[in-house]
Amino acid sequence: MKLVWHADNLLEVSWLRDVLGDLVDEECTDLDLTCFDDDCIHVVSSNWQPLPTYENYFRECRARCRRLVLLHISDEWFSGGYSLYRHFDGVIRNFATSLARHEGIWTIPEGYTNGTRTGIALRPVTEREYAWSFTGEIKASRVNMASAFAALEPNFLTRTTSIYKDGGKKLSKAEFDDVLENSIFSPCPMGNVILETWRLYESLELGCIPIVETRASLDYFTRLLGPHPIPSFRNWGAARCYAQDALTDKTSLLLKQLEIRNWWTAKKQSVRAEIHRVATGPSRQPALQHYATLARNRYPALHEPLRLAELLRHQDGTSFLNRLKRPGGPLKRIARESLRNSGA
Secondary structure (H helix, E strand, O other), X not given: OEEEEOOOOOOOHHHHHHHHHHHOOEEEEXXXXXXXXXXXXXXXXXXXXXXXXXXXXXXXXHHHOOOEEEEEEOOOOOOOOHHHHHHOOEEEEEOOOHHHXXXXXXXXXXXXXXXXXXXXXXXXXXXXXXXXXXXXXXXXXXXXXHHHHXXXXXEEEXXXXXXXXXXXXXXXXXHHHHHHHOEEEEXXXXXXXXXXOHHHHHHHHOOOXXXXXXXXXXXXXXXXXXXXXXXXXXXXXXXXXXHHHHOOOHHHHHHHHHHHHHHHHXXXXXXXXXXXXXXXXXXXHHHHHXXXXXXXXXXXXXXXXXXXXXXXXXXXXHHHHXXXXXOOOXXXXXXXXXXXXXXX
């Protein structure tokens, strides 16, 4: 099939090419929306353009083409416009949400960023310098993580509210990967607005033991990945106690590292197989047309409160309060999108 990129400068290109594998035999970048070839996988990013801006283009594609598959990425804000899905035989997206749980829609992991070292030999945890590491901005629930883990040494921790000011330093990709490859544990607190981040998958590729968050009403990673061996905790104090105890038993640590590596290798293979089935299997367009008729997809004003409720499920008390303290951050984007979607 042909892979058609409707956005450039994307950070997850390497991951997408990895899981698409030999399904793709040709690629092109089509920012001007002029490709009407058949048997295509079209990649659109919600960080590039809102889905409704593609309406006329994909309506024309549907009229001309026998088979269309959508690969919808960068929708961590659950921005809506999902009625566009009706034009496709199958939809693959990242970031799990109940708002896009329907026949014909498959959700895959967010994956790792471009340039991540992949396929490397596993460095045993017993040969790693740091008990744990975190490099990045300390915000939202990351505040609690940094506080809980601070006394667990040796560690590598960057403390800044922004990598772009207040003396913040952004590591190069090579430096970042070096730190992960030398870390036993990799706490993976939530990102800008939801629990899933690239850090988890970069940590998996580099052989760390990741630690992720759950919420009272949301075990996000089990929903996304199915049963998994990644240590998961409701609070970072409990996560720190787990890591501190685990460090006293090197044999169990090595077994845990190997268990996670084997699981992740198998999981990637299952994602590749699933994508292949979506792209080449029976069309799900009737189901996607039905999905598009749901009131929340036809009326943006109905979608907005539902997506806010969904995003709130990803927050804990600290992260929510920190969002309120930074009205120029995530809340500003949500407000802007809500006004746009309501037609204001």
